[in-house]
Amino acid sequence: IRVGAEWVVEVIEDLPWTFRGGYLYHQGAAPPETVTPLLPEGERNEFTGGLSIQFADRLSGDFAYQYIRQNDRRGRTRALPNNGLYTFSASLFGLSLAYKF
Numbered sequence: 001i002r003v004g005a006e007w008v009v010e011v012i013e014d015l016p017w018t019f020r021g022g023y024l025y026h027q028g029a030a031p032p033e034t035v036t037p038l039l040p041e042g043e044r045n046e047f048t049g050g051l052s053i054q055f056a057d058r059l060s061g062d063f064a065y066q067y068i069r070q071n072d073r074r075g076r077t078r079a080l081p082n083n084g085l086y087t088f089s090a091s092l093f094g095l096s097l098a099y100k101f
Contacts, residue, residue, distance in 0.1 A: 001025045004048075018052040020064075028073065032082060035075030040086035042073035050094075058101065064094035 004022035011017050028035075028042040035042075050064040070088040077084045 015054045015056070017054070018050075020048070020050040020052075022048040024048070032074060033076075035073055035082070035086070037075070037077060037084070037086070040073060040075055040088065041070070042086070042088075043071045045069045058099055060098050060100075062094070062096045062098070064092075066090075066092040068092070 002022070002024045004020065007019045008016050009019070024044075024046040026044055028044075030039055030041055046066060046068045048064070048066045050062065052060060052062045054060045068088070068090045070086075073086045074082045075084050075086055076082045
């Protein structure tokens with residue numbers, strides 16, 4: 001499941017700001033018996049936000065943030081049965097400056 005939205009506001013004439021937001025959900029691909037420290041992937045909820053600013057006719061900047069929250073997942077560190085519990089979350093940031101010529 002993926003959902004996103006964008007809202008453009010003209011703060012200064014012909015220099016818009018663009019606000020973005022989104023949500024993503026996906027299930028873990030690996031079956032429980034194959035979950036190890038090398039691949040502890042599980043069900044995830046991901047939330048995103050961003051802002052684009054047009055500073056001048058050819059100059060713009062972008063900021064992005066993503067928070068990933070993975071549900072706890074049982075897996076193994078040695079032969080069966082599953083004996084580990086994996087937890088995961090992350091905050092990702094992005095920043096860019098662009099000049100068009």
